[in-house]
Amino acid sequence: MKVIQLHQSEKKIIQKACAKDRNAQRKLYEKHAPKMNSVCRYYVKDIHEAEDVMMMAFFKAFKNLKTYTNDGNFEGWLRKIMVNECISFHRKKKTIDIVDTFDSAVEVSDNTIHVDYNVAALQKIINQLPEGYKMVFVLFAVEGYSHKEIALQLNISVNTSKSQLHKARKMLQQKVNELNSSNYGTQ
Template sequence: MKVINLHQEEKELIKLAVDKNRHAQQKIYSKYSPKMLGVCRQYIKDIHEAEDVMITAFMKVYTNLLHFKHEGSFEGWIRRVMVNECISFIRVQKKINFLEDENFIEEKSNNIESKLSVDDIQFLIDNLPNGYKMIFNLYCIEGYKHQEIATMLGINEGTSKSQLSHARKMLQENVTKLKNYENGTE
């Protein structure tokens, strides 16, 4: 029985894609596009716009493949391209506002135990104001630190922390409202 080295197979696929091999590019797209659409969807509410951004980001992936150093995961590298493209799209659309909150006091987050579906959670995140949503996704989903977020978005670190705090508070309030609605107590 022959064991196939998957990492080597991926390296070969990347090399072919760098050489503009359409079949290799299609294999990369087919493998990663479902997850990457989910990443784009986290930032962009409209599925059609999210798909457009994903396709644009994949074009950037193909254009910049020769810069991929094979350090870390290829999927992680693609994901970073997707996130950056989402941020660029939202900036161009001017759909994001960050409010400076000089009186910000960081609150401890409450874990709200719930049996919310993935769709419910996505609905709640989608209904956050764009600034809150962006910071929430970058911090909670992508795992960036506030200093990194501040640099990426050109804002103060305190603004990032404030936006996250407000996003969490709004999510908690909306989860409570949703639970009350489901229980018929609202």
């Protein structure tokens, strides 16, 4: 019952926000901003830049709120806008450097992986990855995009997407192993 009520209340807030009610827009922002800021942080290293990207994404979302049909999940819709804004941010900055090579021999075994760090440490490891690797890895592993979708989003081939994912995983594993060996990881 509570879930339905919450859903209905959000629906009302969205309708009000659609009618450019500033309070309703603020409510939506306050509800989703922390999560969306975290999403932007996956793709953008700098925390300030990530915030700027999130703000612009919110602005675009409020501007095009009429296109949102209430049948879907609002958070999912907002998240897609965030991801697209992050990608366009990297495109503008020309920071995505994706080399079109596919090495099928490189396979990552996940038996040895032991990731038990806090999120900050994990984010630090992810930030160390090259932009191309990071983008493909986050889009695939966290957002759940297929290689086809990633290829379309980043204007690359499916094979390139696959190779980037493999390389990202390999590098991530290496970084984790390095941290494990130096006992840097903390609870």
